[in-house]
Amino acid sequence: MSASLADHEFALCLTHDVDRVYKTFQAPYYAVTERDPSHLRSLVTGERPYWQFEELMALEDDLGVRSSFYVLNEKSFLREKSPRAWLRPENWKLFAGRYDPTDPELVDAFRTLERGGWEVGLHGSYDSADDRDRLRYEKRALEEVLDGPVVGGRQHYLNLVAPRTWEHHRAIGLRYDASYGSSTRYGFDGRYGVIRPFDDEFVVFPLTLMERALLPWAPSLEWAWRECRRLLEEAHEHDAVMTVLWHPRYMNEDEFPGYRTLYERLIREARAMGAWIGPCGECYELLERRREASSSQR
Numbered sequence: 001m002s003a004s005l006a007d008h009e010f011a012l013c014l015t016h017d018v019d020r021v022y023k024t025f026q027a028p029y030y031a032v033t034e035r036d037p038s039h040l041r042s043l044v045t046g047e048r049p050y051w052q053f054e055e056l057m058a059l060e061d062d063l064g065v066r067s068s069f070y071v072l073n074e075k076s077f078l079r080e081k082s083p084r085a086w087l088r089p090e091n092w093k094l095f096a097g098r099y100d101p102t103d104p105e106l107v108d109a110f111r112t113l114e115r116g117g118w119e120v121g122l123h124g125s126y127d128s129a130d131d132r133d134r135l136r137y138e139k140r141a142l143e144e145v146l147d148g149p150v151v152g153g154r155q156h157y158l159n160l161v162a163p164r165t166w167e168h169h170r171a172i173g174l175r176y177d178a179s180y181g182s183s184t185r186y187g188f189d190g191r192y193g194v195i196r197p198f199d200d201e202f203v204v205f206p207l208t209l210m211e212r213a214l215l216p217w218a219p220s221l222e223w224a225w226r227e228c229r230r231l232l233e234e235a236h237e238h239d240a241v242m243t244v245l246w247h248p249r250y251m252n253e254d255e256f257p258g259y260r261t262l263y264e265r266l267i268r269e270a271r272a273m274g275a276w277i278g279p280c281g282e283c284y285e286l287l288e289r290r291r292e293a294s295s296s297q298r
């Protein structure tokens with residue numbers, strides 16, 4: 001991988017929001033709401049269809065790329081939420097799939113990622129967008145299990161109270177945020193570079209494409225691919241920083257056919273087009289180096 005963005009046509013940042021790692025807890029919920037008892041299978045057999053760390057590492061290693069994994073530290077449903085909140089079905093969806101990032105098995109997965117050159121960043125919890133103390137706590141909790149510092153991340157559900165969320169991020173020592181974007185629309189919206197909300201070293205990576213904004217509505221996989229290809233061409237034309245989000249559970253081809261194929265094809269095509277490909281954290285470092293070089297020339 002080249003140490004300079006200048007050697008490349010454009011940049012493609014790969015990110016994964018780790019919202020859920022076990023399907024176990026939401027299985028009964030989906031079995032009831034979708035009247036599909038096959039969802040119960042994962043409870044009975046102990047299968048873990050959403051545990052995709054090894055699969056993703058193997059896939060990206062084959063492709064010769066690395067990416068960012070953003071880790072969620074959601075509030076505990078029973079301990080930190082009121083009994084009234086337990087009764088709201090939308091809260092079931094939010095908190096029932098909660099995992100504990102200090103669970104030894106998960107710590108092991110995060111450390112394996114970190115040692116293998118992947119970025120492990122912060123996925124700020126649902127209520128944290130305007131809660132500096134909570135964000136600071138979540139960042140520290142994650143750093144306690146990692147070797148290196150946490151340099152950036154993305155808010156869960158893209159919850160953003162701009163510019164306050166970014167002020168919080170900067171104040172607790174994050175260097176970048178990747179929450180600016182949409183879960184229903186995709187594209188550049190005329191913005192091809194990163195944003196510097198404070199005109200300093202803090203950077204915002206706009207989200208170009210979330211898999212869910214494209215695939216469920218696409219008439220066919222081929223159509224979805226043409227949209228991806230169009231975005232890559234636009235990125236190429238404008239020397240853009242393009243950021244994509246694939247949630248790890250969508251790598252399960254049995255449940256979500258096409259998602260993994262599309263992700264793989266996107267990376268191969270970007271490579272063929274001369275893109276730099278990697279985690280946001282690494283892209284941030286390269287952008288910083290470029291900024292320092294250009295300011296020392298002045």
Ligand SMILES: [Zn+2]
Nearest residue numbers: 017019156157
């Ligand atoms: Zn999320």
